[in-house]
Amino acid sequence: xxxxxxxxxxxxxxxxxxxxxxxxxxxxxxxxxxxxxxxxxxxxxxxxxxxxxxxxxxxxxxxxxxxxxxxxxxxxxxxxxxxxxxxxxxxxxxxxxxxxxxxxxxxxxxxxxxxxxxxxxxxxxxxxxxxxxxxxxxxxxxxxxxxxxxxxxxxxxxxxxxxxxxxxxxxxxxxxxxxxxxxxxxxxxxxxxxxxxxxxxxxxxxxxxxxxxxxxxxxxxxxxxxxxxxxxxxxxxxxxxxxxxxxxxxxxxxxxxxxxxxxxxxxxxxxxxxxxxxxxxxxxxxxxxxxxxxxxxxxxxxxxxxxxxxxxxxxxxxxxxxxxxxxxxxxxxxxxxxxxxxxxxxxxxxxxxxxxxxxxxxxxxxxxxxxxxxxxxxxxxxxxxxxxxxx
Amino acid sequence: xxxxxxxxxxxxxxxxxxxxxxxxxxxxxxxxxxxxxxxxxxxxxxxxxxxxxxxxxxxxxxxxxxxxxxxxxxxxxxxxxxxxxxxxxxxxxxxxxxxxxxxxxxxxxxxxxxxxxxxxxxxxxxxxxxxxxxxxxxxxxxxxxxxxxxxxxxxxxxxxxxxxxxxxxxxxxxxxxxxxxxxxxxxxxxxxxxxxxxxxxxxxxxxxxxxxxxxxxxxxxxxxxxxxxxxxxxxxxxxxxxxxxxxxxxxxxxxxxxxxxxxxxxxxxxxxxxxxxxxxxxxxxxxxxxxxxxxxxxxxxxxxxxxxxxxxxxxxxxxxxxxxxxxxxxxxxxxxxxxxxxxxxxxxxxxxxxxxxxxxxxxxxxxxxxxxxxxxxxxxxxxxxxxxxxxxxxxxxxxxxxxxxxxxxxxxxxxxxxxxxxxxxxxxxxxxxxxx
Numbered sequence: 089x090x091x092x093x094x095x096x097x098x099x100x101x102x103x104x105x106x107x108x109x110x111x112x113x114x115x116x117x118x119x120x121x122x123x124x125x126x127x128x129x130x131x132x133x134x135x136x137x138x139x140x141x142x143x144x145x146x147x148x149x150x151x152x153x154x155x156x157x158x159x160x161x162x163x164x165x166x167x168x169x170x171x172x173x174x175x176x177x178x179x180x181x182x183x184x185x186x187x188x189x190x191x192x193x194x195x196x197x198x199x200x201x202x203x204x205x206x207x208x209x210x211x212x213x214x215x216x217x218x219x220x221x222x223x224x225x226x227x228x229x230x231x232x233x234x235x236x237x238x239x240x241x242x243x244x245x246x247x248x249x250x251x252x253x254x255x256x257x258x259x260x261x262x263x264x265x266x267x268x269x270x271x272x273x274x275x276x277x278x279x280x281x282x283x284x285x286x287x288x289x290x291x292x293x294x295x296x297x298x299x300x301x302x303x304x305x306x307x308x309x310x311x312x313x314x315x316x317x318x319x320x321x322x323x324x325x326x327x328x329x330x331x332x333x334x335x336x337x338x339x340x341x342x343x344x345x346x347x348x349x350x351x352x353x354x355x356x357x358x359x360x361x362x363x364x365x366x367x368x369x370x371x372x373x374x375x376x377x378x379x380x381x382x383x384x385x386x387x388x389x390x391x392x393x394x395x396x397x398x399x400x401x402x403x404x405x406x407x408x409x410x411x412x413x414x415x416x417x418x419x420x421x422x423x424x425x426x427x428x429x430x431x432x433x434x435x436x437x438x439x440x441x442x443x444x445x446x447x448x449x450x451x452x453x454x455x456x457x458x459x460x461x462x463x464x465x466x467x468x469x470x471x472x473x474x475x476x477x478x479x
Numbered sequence: 480x481x482x483x484x485x486x487x488x489x490x491x492x493x494x495x496x497x498x499x500x501x502x503x504x505x506x507x508x509x510x511x512x513x514x515x516x517x518x519x520x521x522x523x524x525x526x527x528x529x530x531x532x533x534x535x536x537x538x539x540x541x542x543x544x545x546x547x548x549x550x551x552x553x554x555x556x557x558x559x560x561x562x563x564x565x566x567x568x569x570x571x572x573x574x575x576x577x578x579x580x581x582x583x584x585x586x587x588x589x590x591x592x593x594x595x596x597x598x599x600x601x602x603x604x605x606x607x608x609x610x611x612x613x614x615x616x617x618x619x620x621x622x623x624x625x626x627x628x629x630x631x632x633x634x635x636x637x638x639x640x641x642x643x644x645x646x647x648x649x650x651x652x653x654x655x656x657x658x659x660x661x662x663x664x665x666x667x668x669x670x671x672x673x674x675x676x677x678x679x680x681x682x683x684x685x686x687x688x689x690x691x692x693x694x695x696x697x698x699x700x701x702x703x704x705x706x707x708x709x710x711x712x713x714x715x716x717x718x719x720x721x722x723x724x725x726x727x728x729x730x731x732x733x734x735x736x737x738x739x740x741x742x743x744x745x746x747x748x749x750x751x752x753x754x755x756x757x758x759x760x761x762x763x764x765x766x767x768x769x770x771x772x773x774x775x776x777x778x779x780x781x782x783x784x785x786x787x788x789x790x791x792x793x794x795x796x797x798x799x800x801x802x803x804x805x806x807x808x809x810x811x812x813x814x815x816x817x818x819x820x821x822x823x824x825x826x827x828x829x830x831x832x833x834x835x836x837x838x839x840x841x842x843x844x845x846x847x848x849x850x851x852x853x854x855x856x857x858x859x860x861x862x863x864x865x866x867x868x869x870x871x872x873x874x875x876x877x878x879x880x881x882x883x884x885x886x887x888x889x890x891x892x893x894x895x896x897x898x899x900x901x902x903x904x905x906x907x908x909x910x911x912x913x914x915x
Contacts, residue, residue, distance in 0.1 A: 162861065163859075163861050163862055164858070164861065165849055165851075165857060165860075165861070165879065167574070167851045167857075168854065168857070168858055172858065194636070196612045196854065197611065197612045197613075197822075197854040197855040197858055198854050198858040200612070200636055200638075201826055201854075201855075201858040201859040202858070202859070203638055203825070203826075204638070204825040204826025204827055204828075204829075204859060205826055205859050205862050207825070207826070207827055208826060208827055208830065208862060208866060209862070216638070216639075217636055217638030217639075217825075219635050219636055219638070221633065221649075222608065222615070222631065222633045223631055223633055223653060223657070225656070225657075227652070227656075228649065228652045228653055228656060228657070229633075229649075231648070231649070231652070232635070232645060232646075232648070232649035235643075235645035235648075235649075236645070239643075239645070392616075393612075395606075395608075395615050395619070395631055395633075396619065397629075397631060399622050399623065399626065399629070402619065402623070422572075424574060425574045425854075426574075427575060427576070427612055427613055427616070427854060428612065428616065430571075430572040430574055430575050431571075431572075431575050431576075431579070431613065431616035431617070431620070432616060432619075433570075433572065434569070434570045434571055434620070435619060435620060435623055437570065438623070451574075
């Protein structure tokens with residue numbers, strides 16, 4: 089049990105969020121011999137494997153709205169999203185000079201190509217494009233995925249010089265299971281009483297999980313839930329919404345705050361999916377790679393970068409989330425030029441229309457500064473939901 | 480039939496090689512077959528150019544339909560602009576691939592193909608996911624409309640510059656356990672691996688001749704333009720003809736035609752006739768613009784610029800480094816084919832290819848046509864440009880257009896950039912520094 093207030097916990101998370109030099113990860117590395125930090129981009133890598141290798145996974149979510157991009161823009165045309173250019177900026181400015189490796193998961197062609205750019209710009213670094221399966225049969229996609237994970241483990245072992253055992257991985261899975269349970273609790277509390285657990289605070293806590301060791305992050309979440317439970321916060325007459333499309337390039341913190349200020353309780357989202365991707369406990373007995381593979385194939389979140397094999401279930405996850413979280417509408421918030429989110433959006437909107445669920449859509453960039461149009465749009469949406477529900 | 484240049488009445492003032500006319504006949508005949516499918520009872524399989532498993536599709540007597548090629552045809556016929564607007568009105572973002580929007584817009588407007596007849600609904604969507612994320616969503620979008628079976632084949636990305644056993648096993652398993660059984664079910668035709676072997680052997684023969692044609696550009700002057708002309712050359716083999724006798728005949732004919740031009744010391748045929756003087760030899764990275772294709776090409780040949788090698792002509796298969804479809808390893812060979820398509824190659828591999836092209840084809844430099852629609856090609860091209868310049872010492876330049884969206888083709892801008900680039904090449908040749 090903690091004696092910290094929500095303000096103190098959130099302040100700690102916000103300090104981590106603001107720090108584009110990743111001081112906490114640098115300090116973790118400096119605190120022991122042969123310690124390694126492995127950076128990874130959104131949306132999903134099995135962090136259990138990095139942890140099992142005795143390393144710290146570091147989620148790189150671009151530079152946000154605080155990083156001035158000087159070099160990064162010279163690497164991209166105007167019609168490419170912002171996250172790769174600010175990530176390049178982080179690399180070229182030396183802010184990632186302490187990482188021993190970088191993983192680029194399969195999200196889209198931009199992040200995929202960024203893996204090759206990283207290999208070219210940082211030829212001495214361990215760089216891996218991490219290909220997740222888009223077919224979900226254990227014997228087909230599953231076997232391939234296990235092979236990919238084995239290759240990753242070999243790469244990590246090459247860095248540390250230490251063999252990773254199955255028991256190491258099982259122990260890490262147990263810790264990440266605990267972390268996922270804490271996060272599920274946080275999201276459940278938020279959906280039940282969003283005035284008590286504001287989305288922007290929850291977001292900062294999730295971001296903290298991208299840099300803190302998993303054990304520390306789980307404690308932080310549990311402390312926050314306990315502290316927020318103990319505080320009295322006013323209930324507002326807000327509309328309950330789900331935001332979707334923010335799985336890769338992250339929204340500025342002000343954007344989330346603006347949605348709440350505009351009259352929306354954000355009761356679910358797809359920020360920082362890496363921590364929520366696996367939706368059920370991963371078994372801690374048996375073959376750990378097979379277990380991680382099975383979890384990804386059969387118990388992972390639906391999101392635009394993943395192929396949906398069944399036309400009948402396309403977009404259903406959003407309708408289900410609306411029902412489960414008691415949401416009244418959906419906000420499609422996509423990064424400009426984001427192929428997965430923007431190509432997916434019309435299909436998801438059709439599913440929502442058929443289900444009679446209202447929605448709006450807008451685009452943003454991680455460095456969007458002007459929130460007034462978004463606030464007006466979200467405010468109008470919240471008002472209209474209130475009007476409809478009253479009718 | 481002996482190869483010769485021809486000036487047919489049907490194409491009025493546009494000069495075409497005999498091979499170009501033959502190619503056009505083949506493509507038209509295919510569209511006629513496709514449009515007649517509802518009457519003939521043939522079933523239609525839609526798939527993509529990169530990762531096009533035409534030999535396998537033919538094993539099931541299915542007719543191959545390629546939405547990208549349909550979008551290109553719409554672009555060339557100046558119809559894509561209206562189709563794209565139609566798709567945007569229907570809720571598709573202005574930011575995404577214009578091939579997709581042209582295809583969807585065409586569908587919304589009655590799906591009228593290049594022959595003026597409606598294209599049939601596909602009986603199956605073969606989502607061969609190779610080198611382009613957009614494919615995945617494109618066929619999810621089409622599946623929503625057509626409500627037909629959709630087969631997914633994932634090609635892992637060749638990120639580390641090599642094909643691993645894990646990749647091949649994954650692809651072969653998908654072919655054996657999902658792709659082939661579903662194609663059997665849709666078509667009602669039992670899979671015959673010997674039939675596949677026969678088609679693959681034919682593919683390899685055509686591939687030999689295609690490579691000889693593309694490599695003829697090492698000659699000076701080059702008898703071909705390996706980008707604008709190259710698009711005609713790749714049409715049959717990237718489309719519905721790989722594995723057929725027609726493709727063997729076409730590529731043998733093309734090779735003879737090109738050989739004859741080379742023997743006579745002739746340059747490439749352009750829409751305005753044979754290019755007289757080869758002033759610049761270029762390597763081009765990226766797809767072309769199709770809405771203003773001839774105008775774009777003219778900007779090159781008016782300046783005496785011949786493209787001697789291009790990456791775009793490898794997007795439906797990379798054959799010039801030795802890969803051939805192999806009847807002795809049929810499924811593994813299909814997997815390797817998919818893995819090797821240009822956009823499935825890592826950025827360092829792409830850089831190596833372009834550097835090699837500049838050296839082997841003795842090019843004056845690299846030109847990148849960066850396509851707004853295509854992140855698969857475009858993301859990283861500015862780094863490619865720097866690296867190629869650094870490693871070859873040859874000047875590189877960058878222009879921006881789009882595939883089939885006329886709103887993103889600014890002729891004056893492109894022309895200005897090209898003229899500046901040619902000046903840069905001249906300065907480099909004369910040993911002067913590049914002007915500020």
